[in-house]
Amino acid sequence: MAYQSLRLEYLQIPPVSRAYTTACVLTTAAVQLELITPFQLYFNPELIFKHFQIWRLITNFLFFGPVGFNFLFNMIFLYRYCRMLEEGSFRGRTADFVFMFLFGGFLMTLFGLFVSLVFLGQAFTIMLVYVWSRRNPYVRMNFFGLLNFQAPFLPWVLMGFSLLLGNSIIVDLLGIAVGHIYFFLEDVFPNQPGGIRILKTPSILRTIFDTPDDDPNYNPLPEERPGGFAWGEGQRLGG
Template sequence: MAYQIFFREYFQTPPLTRAYTTACFLTSLAVHLDILSPYRLYFHPTLIMENLQLWRLITPFFYFGDFSLNYLFSMLFTYRCCRMLEEESFRGRPADFLYLIILGCVIALFFAWFLLLPFLGQSLTTMFVYIWARRNPYVQMGFFGLFVFRAPYLPWVMVALSVLFDGDLETELIGILIGHAYFYFEDVFPYVPGGWRLLATPRIFKLLFDGELENSDYHPPAEERPAGFNLGAQEEQANQQQRNEEN
């Protein structure tokens, strides 16, 4: 049965991805059914500071608009890339993934404060997409069978779709900026001479969400680093795979 497949897939989804995408869907559903008004959800510095409407620091990341084609694309990218990050790069490290989400939200709110952006969910989605894409540089992707490109170009394809569907271009670009900053300081800077892990997850996060403090600093093996320091081996592996496919 279709609903059995859906529920099986739903409960197999990693917990943070499941919690976030469920909150996004329920928020849009509540607005669609007139249970909530989007005017109670958007980011507004004055209402936060003067009226203490602190929920506006969180709700802008949950609302992607009413149900539409643009909403469908946004949720698809959010679910797929958020899940792949949690299952691959952050497998067994929920504290690190939660810390990434919190960092992304805080930086997006900083930009929204000055640019007066009402909703920020798309910036978080683009951040997920950008980090996943940079950590999987040789993955081949297709766009409705029209053209094929490698994963690092995916965020820019999203920007093009945003322009095509009259989306919020500013939030997309903010997401790319946040994703690039995280990628650099987490995957590049620690491995250059004199570098260190600037974005190390606080130990309290490790204690609360990982249940341990041992080996709290994450150091990926050299072959898994997408920063460019071991790309020669990866390139050779990709070329060998391509030669095998041609033969």
């Protein structure tokens, strides 16, 4: 019964969030079991373009370090905000969500050529958090029960938390920058006088990922839940 419940709960996760989170967990498990090493995963332009180790373009987004607090923290935020985006503003728009992944990953890889970053998964998570926060500006957040603020401040609070832990904030700034570029091109610029939609999801992605009907068994992750952890938990104003 426990296995069946866990399996059903797992299958309720929308497909993109499920695939990405699972890939991150399996990659970390493989490193933990010493089946592979981080040296086979990290972003290295020379190895990618001169030695054709193309997989590094993907694997550098899948490893968040060894199992520990930092890994758990990143996985919680990745799962939560990736899922809320897919079940919220990207509901029924799987192809658009995949395109956001590809666009964000491309920009981060491009920036990665000029800065010394070897793993970009945390920056990608911050990008997801940023886009969600800008699309939900009136949600009130609580961070560790210490800070109360509105959603658009969440990426900056996370950056401050990284700074307190002694981590580099370059990764956070990269995620915020890429998230802002996507949000501006997708949500802001097209709605300006004379604005046009620059980001257009390729038709091949729509053919592959979009389905005509919603899943009748779809079970969204609530944005507001009582109790539990409060690492970025939100409540809507006036709710």
